[in-house]
Amino acid sequence: MIELNTPQGNYPVSAILFDKDGTLLQFVSLWGSWGECFLDQFARKLEQRGLSFPEQHRASLLGTVHDAAGKITDYDRNGPLAMGTMSDLYAIASWQGYSLGLSWAEAVELVDSCRNAADAMLEQSRPVRPLPGLVPFLDACAAQGIPMAVVTADETAAAESHLRWLGIHQYFTAVIGTDQVERGKPFPDMALLACGRLGVSPAEAAVIGDTNGDMRMAKAAGTAVAIGIAGGITAGLAADTRADGTLLPDADCIVSSYAELGVRRMVR
Structure with missing residues (x-):
C-alpha cells in the first residue's frame, strides 16, 4: 500500500481515481x-x-x-x-x-x-494543456506502481482522445466515461466501476477532482479520501476555497496544485 501525502494529512491508498477536466487538463x-x-x-x-x-x-x-x-x-x-x-x-x-x-x-x-x-x-x-505539476505527480505514482483510472462526466471515446492529446493516456489502467454507467456524478457508479477494473476496494482508493460532484461521488462510493484541486481557480478564490470549502464542501482536503501532493511506499 502507498501513502498519499497531503497538507492536511497522509492517507494509505492502493489506487487513485482522477477526474479529467479541471483535474488533469486545464478546463x-x-x-x-x-x-x-x-x-x-x-x-x-x-x-x-x-x-x-x-x-x-x-x-x-x-x-x-x-x-x-x-x-x-x-x-x-x-x-x-x-x-x-x-x-x-x-x-x-x-x-x-x-x-x-x-x-x-x-x-x-x-x-x-x-x-x-x-x-x-x-x-x-486540440487546445489541451495539463495542470501544472501533473506529469511529475503521475510519474511519481507510476514509479510506485500505483494503479490509476480516470472517471469523467465526458464520454469515454472523447476522454481517451483528450488523454492522448496530452500524452498521458498510458498512465491509466482504466478510463470510465459517463456512457459506461447508469448514473454519473455525484452518484458512486463510476468510482465503483473504476475500482472494480483496478481490482481494489473503494475504501483503498483516493479520488482527486475539481468539483463538488467529484467529492460527493467519492463519499457515496466510500473511498479513502476525496481531494479537491483548486488549480484552475484564481489565486484569491483558491485561498477562499481552502479557508471555508465553499466550492468543495465535501472535500477531505483541498490543494492548489499537484506540487502539494506526494506518494511514498509505506514501510511495514
Whole structure:
C-alpha cells in the first residue's frame, strides 16, 4: 500500500481515481474553446431562423464566465459545463431553442449541428494543456506502481482522445466515461466501476477532482479520501476555497496544485 501525502494529512491508498477536466487538463483550455464555438454556432443558427439568442443567457446556458469580448475565461464549478454530461448540455441548449420558438425536433437538430462544429474544431486545434505539476505527480505514482483510472462526466471515446492529446493516456489502467454507467456524478457508479477494473476496494482508493460532484461521488462510493484541486481557480478564490470549502464542501482536503501532493511506499 502507498501513502498519499497531503497538507492536511497522509492517507494509505492502493489506487487513485482522477477526474479529467479541471483535474488533469486545464478546463478552460479545452472547454472554453469548445464552449465559445458551440455558443457562436448556436447564436448564428438561431439568427438564420429569424430568432435572437439573448445575450444575458450566453453565460448562464452552460455556466461560463466571459470577458468583454465574449471569450470564456472561467467557469462555474457547480454548473452544467463542469458537472453535467454531454447529454445534459445538449438538453439544456435544446430547451433554450424550444423556448425561443423552435419545435423540439428543430431545436435538437440545431444543437446537434452546433455540437458537430465544436467537436470538429477541437479535433483540429486540440487546445489541451495539463495542470501544472501533473506529469511529475503521475510519474511519481507510476514509479510506485500505483494503479490509476480516470472517471469523467465526458464520454469515454472523447476522454481517451483528450488523454492522448496530452500524452498521458498510458498512465491509466482504466478510463470510465459517463456512457459506461447508469448514473454519473455525484452518484458512486463510476468510482465503483473504476475500482472494480483496478481490482481494489473503494475504501483503498483516493479520488482527486475539481468539483463538488467529484467529492460527493467519492463519499457515496466510500473511498479513502476525496481531494479537491483548486488549480484552475484564481489565486484569491483558491485561498477562499481552502479557508471555508465553499466550492468543495465535501472535500477531505483541498490543494492548489499537484506540487502539494506526494506518494511514498509505506514501510511495514
